[in-house]
Amino acid sequence: MTDTPSLPLPSDSREQSVLDNLLRIREQLMLLKQDRTTYVKSSDVMPLYEQVVEQVKLLNDMRAGEPHEDSKGAHRDHITGSDMLWPLTVVPPVDRVLDGCFQLLSLFFMTIGRNNEAPAAYALTSTIKRLLDHLIEVELYSEKDLAHCSHTLERLREIVKNAAGSYSPNFLTFLSNRIEACQTLLTSLQNRLARLGGDLPKIHEKLISILRSISLANTRAKFSSTEVARLQAQLKEIDAQRVDGKFVSANKEVPAGNEEICELLERCLVWSNIVLERKGVFPEAFSSKYQTLVEIRNTLEKLSLTQAWSLRETDLYDYQRQLDKIDESRVNGNFVDAEGNFAELYVQRTLLYLIRRSYGYIYYLMVSSEPVSEALLPVYNQLQTLRRCLIEVKNSGGVSSPRELYPYSMKLNSLDNMRVDGKFLVGNEIPEGQGSVIDLLSECFELNYELRIAAESEGEE
Incomplete structure (x- = not known):
């Protein structure tokens, strides 16, 4: 399994039976996912979906009247909770397995062509949340990134709205809360970009594009100093536009957000120097993690080119869980080696780039999924x-x-x-x-x- 290999006992012993049932259902979902001898059908998926919903009802009955905060201060993500805080700081074992079941079911709904039904929205909200968290963490994002996520969230809202009467009101409330949690993060990022004045939005977009191109060149099988030097020259051309260290408008005024863009430019220049110095050579202590992430990125990239002919959406589950595991292994946001030493800047940025890039491919593959059963x-x-x-x-x-x-x-x-x-x-x-x-x-x-x-x-x- 790509999920947590071992799970602690539930804090509430009554939840053990629910956990056992969910583990059994998840195993059935995994077996169905791995079976390539036949097409997946609605009749294969819907009984398992109903079984998960039944376990959710039992879980909610057990937790009814409980405060939405456990002894460690982690807010529980009740499927009925309208005041949901998500994701959890400490995830109870039952909730973790439940998330895996819903994640798989969501991808199965895409596989059987029911993309426009509420359960299919679950996996997308998980991926969007991961992407937005990373964009906030590194403060490197473009208007195009946000516009696409905004459009997708609006589409998911419409799907959940149209599902009224077809699915449990509690489940729809649960999905709506996940969508709005993503929207809150997205709005925060949009407000940051809205502060940029004059021509700074164009400069910002260009800098982000160059920075990503440098990171891509840094993770290629064969490192090209010429390519990175060319990108660095573009950065220096942008730097040459500054007057006394500032970007100024045609009327000689300094537009709003100047300091942010100047800081971003400096980060880009520093990163280009580091990449040229390291030439794609990765430290041994983190090479295993690096190779795993490169393989995931490369596989997802190939799938994005041949998606129509080679992708079964449920395949994305394994990649997503691998990424989640590596992403969640960080300590205070930092990658650590086997001896507990924090990664240097070069390692940290390179690994984070590969994770973000891979999540980006998963998002693309999900939104590009056609509402057609794999049989058709x-x-x-x-x-x-x-x-x-x-x-x-x-x-x-x-x-x-x-x-x-x-x-x-x-x-x-x-x-x-x-x-x-x-x-x-x-x-x-x-x-x-x-x-x-x-x-x-x-x-x-x-x-x-x-x-x-x-x-x-x-x-x-």
Whole structure:
């Protein structure tokens, strides 16, 4: 398991039976995740979801009337609690396993194409929270980062709102609290950027881009001093824009936020010097952690390029748990070696960059997940490719003869003939995502028809 290898006994002995049941359910979810012999179906997932919800009801009944703070000062994340503080300072064992169950279930909902249902929102809120925590910690983020997270949170709100009547009110309140916890952090970051005046937002965006490019070059298999030196030259060009150490506007005024941007520029220059000096050589004491994070980053990067053909969303669970474990192993925010020594600045920044980058890929893979069951993905992906080809033909001037469209027409007809009573079946199952696939099929037929009519008209002329 990639979760905590051993769990302490619950502080309340009554919760032991709930913990045992959740551990059993999580094991069933893990076995289902690892089974590649067949497609995951709603009928596989929903019974396990109902079992988890039943355990949550039992847990809430046990905790009813308890204060939302344990003896160590950690606020409990009751699924019913409207005053939830999240994540926990000290996570009770039952809550930790429950989180793992909901995380897996959320990814299963994406796998079976039920992306727009409330349980699918759980995994995304976890990832967004991790990302925002890291952005706050290092104070390195761009307007694009925040805009995308804001859009996703708004979409999740709409999903939870539309789920009223379909899912437990307590569960929906729980999800809403997680979304608003993320929104609070996001608003804080947006307010910081809003303070920048004049041309500083553009300079800020450029500096963040250069800094990330330097960190990327620093973690490549083959270090390139030339590439980092080129990026450093761009930093020096920005530095040359300053007058007496300050950025000034056209009317010679110093815009708001000048000190912050100057400080960021200095951080970038220092980091570029450190990276050029170290040339990608990592200390032995932290090399194992570094190699693990590089492998996770590289794997997730490949998945982001081949997602449509190779990703089962539940695979993300293992990567996320590995990252969580490494991230949570820090002491007061610092990485430590086997002897308990704190990591130097170079190590600290490099490891944090790899963690943030990996969480970023997980976020991208989740939001890019199509609302189509994995059983229908082969058909859906073929239609996506066909659609792109037809659009490309249309944009390049169309075809000179309808005969040129025969390959596209034959492929469309072969896919359309797979339907039974208007639906795509896999065995006797009707997988989720029928509407998305049929809409895409109709769009391809329409594009093909437009191209044929245009070719026939040209022929007649």
